[in-house]
Amino acid sequence: MEQLERGRGAHDRVVVGPSAGAVAPDAERRPQPLAARARDALELCEKVLGVWERATAVFQECIERALDEPANVGRGGGRGSCVHDRSLAADRRRTPRNRPRQRHRFAVGIRPRYHRSTGGHVKAFRRLALATTITTIGVVGVGGLVRATGSGKGCPAWPKCFGRWFPPLEYHAIIEYSHRAIGAVAITLLGVTALVAVLKHRRDRPLLIATLIALLMIFVQAGLGAIVVNTGLNPTLVTVHIGTAMILVGLLVWITVGSYCRTRAAAGVMKEPVARSIEQLAAASAIATFALILIGAYVRGQGAGLAFSDWPLMRGTLFPALGGHATTMFIHRFTAVLTGAILAAFIWRANRARPRDAAVRIFANIAGVVYAAQVIVGGLQVLTKLAVPPVVAHVVLSSLLWASLVAAYSVARGLHRPVEAPAARAEEAVPQSVGLANTMRAYIALTKPRIIVLLVVTTVPTMMLAARGWPSGWLIAATVFGGTLAAGAANTINMYLDRDIDAMMKRTSRRPLPARQIAPQRALAFGIALQALSFFFMSATVNLTAALLTQSAVIFYVFVYTMGLKRTTSQNIVIGGAAGAVPVLVGWAAVTGRVGWPAVVLFAIIFFWTPAHFWALAMRYTDDYRAAGVPMLPVVAGPRSTQRQIVLYTLITVAVTLVLLPVAQMGVIYVVAAAALGMWFVQHALRLWRTGTPAAAMGVFNASLGYLALLFAALGVDAVIHIAA
Structure with missing residues (x-):
């Protein structure tokens, strides 16, 4: 028997004696509940x-x-794949012991320290980083379960639960303590990951620093959790808690994705960069998603999840009366729509890219699927009166959406950076020496004042129509000033993003950035500051609806038109023109607090007016757009097709102006002006169709400006001196 026991493994020991196989009769009949x-x-x-x-x-x-x-680097035209660890390990195993070990053939151009870092410990680091990321997302998901079930006070003390390390067998206590336990697992995993980074990746400073920051943040997050519990789930602290968790998740995703491509990015073996517009759209989508998550967390902390009992409408309309919880929920839904628009532009741009952007395209498509599911789950929250499953799913999906977008940006940024020319960047960043007066003029030029004047021309008459007379002078001044700041912000950021093509075009080569009168980074900071100031000013002096509509125009113009459409489709100005039509909605909302049907018709007038106006200018500067690679309609379709489209959009614009008569009960002054101005505008378009000369194209451009200004002037006069038609 002794020999038999020694011959078995440690897990196969045979126990000899009276207790072998014996089971107590009571235990067999009645298993203990515990x-x-x-x-x-x-x-x-x-x-x-x-x-x-x-x-x-x-x-x-x-x-x-x-x-x-x-395609691996060094295998005939590889375009930036990471050195494959399994191939490298196999090559090392085949290396004879009696001769010096050679560098792997795939690692051409890679410095030795990166070559040495591609061993088994890199694979372990990757797995640890991935496991930590997934566990952290799990912590966020269980945190959502805690909030959905009202278990935040299931364990009123921290770190113990009712004075014990193990919770009582009570529903809320178990859920709350599970959240803490999974958090402890995440801390442990991240601690091990940081240890591996310190021991094996000390030379990779960005990866090491990011891992140590993540380790610090997870302890900060745990401390915030304790504060949230001890302060009674304050909405602001709950929002900070969620925001910190998302920053931690984003940092872990960056570490994980970076660990899979660290050799490639560090060696700079990429042959071509990812398009800058893709990188920018990925960043914009991630930022918008982060803002959406923060607003959603505040909504949940306030208990405003059912401020509107219907979905997707809000009390049966798109622009309900605001106040209290309704305002918070409206901002959340409004931000969700804007985020969806930016994300759609990113997905569309990523899928149009060449095959070298496959990883970015995969993450972008994942984000699109998750966002669609998130929208459905968000609606189910309302329809099910905040049932636990959709609430928890909403939290988990928001984390996955954020993670996928951070991954997309990490890949895009990692692929773009190695091929940037430092000298070119330095030259771009250094402005020419100019005086104070010239610098101030350059900053003013960034805002495109002439375009701002046109926006004011459409906003003020709309306010007069909404008020059926003269609104408050202070309200007009506040709306115009806030709108001017927002338009200046949009134009400034547009110039920052288009500075490369502006330098190629004669018409725009003297703008402040191509002329190096202002550093690009300062121009971007100036634009962002104007946008923030515009939002806070209009929120305080006009109303929140007008402020949000103003910001939507800026976001649409920058992200959808400039970054998404302008360089990719000949219909860029058709879709992007919606941004220029938003000021009439802002003017109407400034007076009434909502958007009415007359404002929608005015929006349509400017929307259909924009293509004819801008294509006429594009016909004059076709060679410029062709040289810069911008696919304006005259470049892609030719002059004849463009002339036909100009006539078509001119006729549509004139027809829509007449729709305002029954919708807004317009008077004789407006009707006569709309008919006369419409015939004049159409006449110029037909002249372009017949002659096709550059002079005729500029005639349409100038006529379009006069047409819109005079039409809205007649609108304002009719609102003040109304003569029934």
Whole structure:
């Protein structure tokens, strides 16, 4: 028997004696409830661990497929894939011991320290980083469960629960303590990840610093959790808690994705950069999503989730009366729409890119699917009166959306950076020496004052129509000033983004940035400051609806038109022209606090007027746009097709101006002016169609400016001196 026992493994010992195989009769008949619960809990834990392991494997495989692209560097035209660890390890195993080990053939051009860092510890670091990221997202998801079930005070003290390290068998206590336990697992995993980074990746300073910052942040997050519990779930602190969690998740995603591509990015082996517009749209989508998550957290902290009992409308309309919780929820839904628009532009641009952007395209499409699911789940929250499953799903999906967009930006930024020319960047950043007066003129020129004047011309008459007379002088001044700041911000950021093509075009080469009168970074900071000032000023002096509409125009103009459409489609000005039509909505909302049907018709007038106006200018400068690679309609379709489109949009514009007569009960002054001005505008368009000369094109451009200004002037006069038609 002794020999038999020695011959078995440690896990196969045979126990000899009276207790072998004997079971107490009572235990056989009546299993202990506590033991049964423990056994069930262990089985559940085993299942959860199994699912977690499979999920980790799937995520790892997805990231490897996305980032380790088929063509390796050095294998004939590889375009930036990471050095494959398994191939490198196999090559090392084949190296004879009696001769010096050579550098791997795939690692051409890579400095030795990056070559040495591609061993097994890199694979371990990748897995640790991925496991930490998934666990942290799990912590956020369980935190959502805590909020959805009202278990935030299930354990009123911290770190113990009712003075004990193990919670009582009570529903809320178990949920709350599970949140803390999974958080402890995340802290442990991140601690091990940081240890590996310190021991094995000391030379990779960005990765090391990011990992140590993440380790510090997770302790800060745990401390915030304790403060939130001890202060009674204050909405502001809950929002800060969620925001810190999202920053931590984003940092972990950056570390994880970076660890899969660290050799490639550090060696600078990329042959071509990712398009800058893709990188910018990825960043914009991530920023918008982060803002949306913060607003959603505040909505939940305030208990405003059911401020509107319907969805997607709000009390049966798109612009309800605001106040209290309704305002918070309206901002959340409004931000969700803007985020969706920016994300759609990013997905569309990423999918139009060449195959070298495959990883960015994959993450962008994942974000699109998650966003669509998030919208559906958000609606289910309202329809189910905040049932637990959709609330928890909403939290988890928001984390996944944020993570996928951070991953997309990390890949895009990592691919773009190695090929940037430092000398070119330095030259771009240094402005020419100019005097104070010239500098001030340059900053004013960034805002495009002539375009701002046109926006004022449309805003003030709209306010007069909404008030059926003269509104308050202070209200007009505040609306115009806030709108001027917002328009200046949009134009400034537009110049910052288009500074490369502005330098190629004769018409725009003397703008402040191509002329190096202002550093690009200062111009961008100036534009962002104007936008922030515009929002706070209009919120305080006009109303929140007008402020949000103003910001929507800026966001649409910058992200959808400038970054998404302008360089990719000949219909860029058709869609992007919506931004220039928003001021009439702002003017109407400034007076009434909402958007009415007359404002929608005025929006349509400017929307259909914009293509004819801008294409006429584009016909005059077709060679400029062709040289800069901007696919304006005259460049893509030719002059004849453009002339036909100008006539078509001119006729549509004139027809829409007449729709305002029954919608807003316009008087004789407006009707006569609209008809006369319409015939004049159409006459210029037909002259262009017949002659096709540059002079005729500029005639349409100038006539379009006069047409819009005189039409809205007649609108304002009719509102003050109304003569029934």
